[in-house]
Amino acid sequence: MRRPRVLAFIDPWSPDPAELPAIQAHLRGLGAELGVVTKRGTWLVTPDDPPARLAEAPEADRSFEVADGATLVEALAAAGDAMRTPAPMTFTRREWALTSIAAGFSLALFGCKGKPHEDKPAPAPPPVVKAPMPPEYDIVLSVNGSDRKLKVEARVSLLDALRERLGLTGTKKGCDHGQCGACTVHFGERRIKSCMQLAVMSQGMKITTIEGLAQGDTLHPMQAAFVAHDGFQCGYCTPGQIMSAVAMLAEGHAKTDDEVREMMSGNLCRCGAYPNIIAAIQAARKGAA
């Protein structure tokens, strides 16, 4: 059987003759090999042979999930634990993070028992499992009138897909927990919080973001009203406020200032621009009526 292989993620790294004897001594104690994974490729260090370069890491494999440990023994134990959970995800980064991979990297861990290190009990042997990379899904989002194809993991929110993948950074992230409204977009006719909605669940519906509101160079009346009434200070909450306000008028449940306050309660403004926000919305409402 092959020796267990501990993977370390360090970038950049190249073998340092001063450091090597200590590393190899550790490896001998453990009966293990060490794979040092850098963004550009992987080094293999065995107890006895000089370090050798393995293949270049393919682009797709440059993201990885790691389990951390202060020592090799701990790292091995962590690796075993990580491999036993279906979706290992402890992600910590340390200067010298001796870690083990559990997601589908180009290297797999081999399940042999390590030799006890300084009389400490050996960690349970990691089972020979190669946990899958998180699955990705091909989706099409209809955003501001155009269909955008994406490949996303299921955990990507609509907000992150819009901002990080489609470059539509007008929609803001405030809390990421549905509490602030900065991420408000229109999903069909409805205003929703895009941080609480998964991208994979957002297909087949017309999504409108703040970027899709104006007609060419002509601002949407609500945008113009926010400008005219100074409905903001720092402006961070503003795209959410405007998207929310446009939908609120279409819903037709708020007329008085108090009703507008209630129906805009899902949009917080840390700058406290509320009086001007209400004024802007009421002006837009009257203009629209």
Place this chain on the structure above:
Amino acid sequence: MEPFGYIAAADEKMAIDEAPRGTFIAGGTNMVDYMRLGVIKPTTLIDVSRLPLTNIEAAGDGVKIGALVRNSDLAYHPLIQQKYPVLAEALLSGASPQIRNMATTGGNILQRTRCPYFRDMHYAQCNKRQPGSGCAAIGGFNRSHAVLGGSPACIATNPSDMNVAMAALDATVHVHGPSGERDIAFVDFHTLPGDHPEVETVLQPGELITYVTLPAVTGKQHYLKVRDRASFAFALASAAVVLDVQGGTIHGARVALGGVGTKPWRAKEAEAALVGQAPSPAVFAKAADAALAGAKGQPTNAFKIELAKRTLVRALTEVSK
């Protein structure tokens, strides 16, 4: 958020067949929140949001509400506005318009507690999250916690406003699972924490809520919610009441409390104290005392006992005007 798989259920059968492999997600407003906090770690999400359980229709004298009806659609539906204003008020007092546009009937029924220790993974002690680990809220910061139905293991509230109205209205929850369909009375749907706060309902693994029915009710209805700010906050105390007064006498009363119970709290004792009496401040006060008779306060939430009483008295006063 940890990675997970995703399956979009094409129909009810597929959702139930896939259920052993994963966890349902509907509006996602509770699920995504708790997954991002690391509190819930599904291996696979089964998306039921596209199932055609989106109707609201008359059923006999009552109404049948699909599990995928969005909270906003339910609140503004003419049948609900006319026949169940207490439900409309409860829904519209909850969350924000954006969240109500996403949240579903089924998801709202099953939303998890807002106990800050349950939400915060930095606390090791939470019996609901980690059975047997203890309860950080007892002896900790428990201003938002329950005074009714708590146990030495957990005092977290059921946070839903909609559930309070559903409890008062004697709703029935219809579920479809691997071993067929069954109906569960709303008041029996949620369980008390007891020794097992991690169990919150009688729903069995793989059971999908398909719809909820409400019977016809007579009487004036009202939902009153008291909270830390005017809007967009969970209840400190709330009351859903239906009072049927005929010829100066209370013929029927339905009372449920929110924000104070470990489950949506139907207060039968208060109802018994009301029926047969003429509505008056003294009768309402007696009913409120009866409702809170078993209450147990913690150092920082004992104020809720009096608050809940006053909330109930005010709600009853409102419907007897």
